[in-house]
Amino acid sequence: NTSPSWWSYGELHAHLNGSVSFSTIEKLVARKPHLNIEHGMTAIRSGQRRTLDECFQVFKVIHQLVDTEEDILMVAKDVIREFAADGVKYLELRSTPRKEKTTGMTKRRYVETVIEAIRQCKNEGVDIEVRFLVAVDRRNGAEVAMETVKLAEDFMLSTGGLVVGLDLSGDPTVGHGRDFLPALQKAKNCGLKLSLHLSEVPSQADESELLLNIPPDRIGHGTFLHPEVGGSQSLVDKVRKHNTPLELCLTSNVKGQTVSSYSQHHFLYWYQMGHPSVICTDDKGVFCTDLSQEYQLAASTFNLSQEDMWTLSHKAIDCTFAPDLQQQLHQKWLELQPTLF
Numbered sequence: 001n002t003s004p005s006w007w008s009y010g011e012l013h014a015h016l017n018g019s020v021s022f023s024t025i026e027k028l029v030a031r032k033p034h035l036n037i038e039h040g041m042t043a044i045r046s047g048q049r050r051t052l053d054e055c056f057q058v059f060k061v062i063h064q065l066v067d068t069e070e071d072i073l074m075v076a077k078d079v080i081r082e083f084a085a086d087g088v089k090y091l092e093l094r095s096t097p098r099k100e101k102t103t104g105m106t107k108r109r110y111v112e113t114v115i116e117a118i119r120q121c122k123n124e125g126v127d128i129e130v131r132f133l134v135a136v137d138r139r140n141g142a143e144v145a146m147e148t149v150k151l152a153e154d155f156m157l158s159t160g161g162l163v164v165g166l167d168l169s170g171d172p173t174v175g176h177g178r179d180f181l182p183a184l185q186k187a188k189n190c191g192l193k194l195s196l197h198l199s200e201v202p203s204q205a206d207e208s209e210l211l212l213n214i215p216p217d218r219i220g221h222g223t224f225l226h227p228e229v230g231g232s233q234s235l236v237d238k239v240r241k242h243n244t245p246l247e248l249c250l251t252s253n254v255k256g257q258t259v260s261s262y263s264q265h266h267f268l269y270w271y272q273m274g275h276p277s278v279i280c281t282d283d284k285g286v287f288c289t290d291l292s293q294e295y296q297l298a299a300s301t302f303n304l305s306q307e308d309m310w311t312l313s314h315k316a317i318d319c320t321f322a323p324d325l326q327q328q329l330h331q332k333w334l335e336l337q338p339t340l341f
């Protein structure tokens with residue numbers, strides 16, 4: 001990886017359990033040898049592709065390995081340190097609170113433990129600001145979504161702003177967005193920012209029409225929103241009307257086969273339009289990448305200059321869910337600005 005890390009200071013779309021690195025997986029496997037899990041089951045290496053369904057199977061394997069508070073603490077701290085080592089200065093992590101009967105882990109303790117990891121990293125002087133989005137897994141249905149919103153609201157109020165938002169994710173082929181509207185609306189009303197995975201697969205146009213009316217504060221992927229890939233001008237117009245930023249994850253989409261090649265990635269469509277687009281990793285562990293590599297890929301695939309990439313990275317600040325930090329981040333980015341152009 002030869003890309004300069006100054007391209008990539010802000011990560012806005014990172015799922016905690018998808019971001020677990022090889023070295024952390026090794027530590028987890030050593031804790032649970034009886035599971036017989038090999039690295040090939042938790043990561044999709046260079047040149048390999050999987051269907052989206054197979055990608056979701058990978059998360060199930062990782063969840064088996066990460067099922068205690070100790071695991072969550074280690075995983076979250078390792079992930080935060082790794083992003084910092086890659087040069088990331090602002091990280092929004094997201095994760096689905098999980099209850100594990102066998103280990104006694106509750107959803108509340110799950111979130112508390114992630115918050116503890118963020119605080120410990122801060123106290124240890126890791127040079128990165130971290131905020132947390134509580135994730136709703138669409139596979140768990142509307143009732144759980146509503147409970148998750150209540151949990152997120154509690155933590156937003158009790159953590160002094162570390163919990164900033166709600167994410168809607170999980171297998172896009174399961175359920176319909178209309179079922180989540182009450183929960184999402186409630187989240188928005190109580191001040192949580194909304195990042196919704198939208199149009200990740202071609203069949204989601206109806207759902208996207210509905211969810212874009214909320215409107216969300218950011219869109220995850222949005223792969224099939226535009227007309228060239230079976231979306232529609234009406235969807236694009238909605239996104240444009242609210243100037244809703246897109247979180248774009250090149251390697252994830254290519255390895256998960258929702259995009260046929262890097263050059264076909266919808267980044268170009270939105271970037272050429274001047275629409276706010278933020279390059280992100282999605283699942284750096286599962287897809288064997290990191291943020292500087294994603295910036296490098298975007299630059300080489302779309303022939304963007306170092307200045308273009310710098311500007312892209314700088315504009316990401318305006319898309320963060322931490323308005324209280326934006327001025328400080330602008331200052332930091334400018335201090336780190338290279339004198340290459």
Ligand code: 5GP
Pocket residue numbers: 015016017018059060094095096097135137169170171172197200252282283
């Ligand atoms: P966790 O929430 O357990 O920290 O991270 C893994 C979970 O994030 C997965 O089980 C899935 O719900 C969600 N996730 C990770 N990557 C993707 C993705 O590319 N698309 C969608 N829709 N969900 C994802």
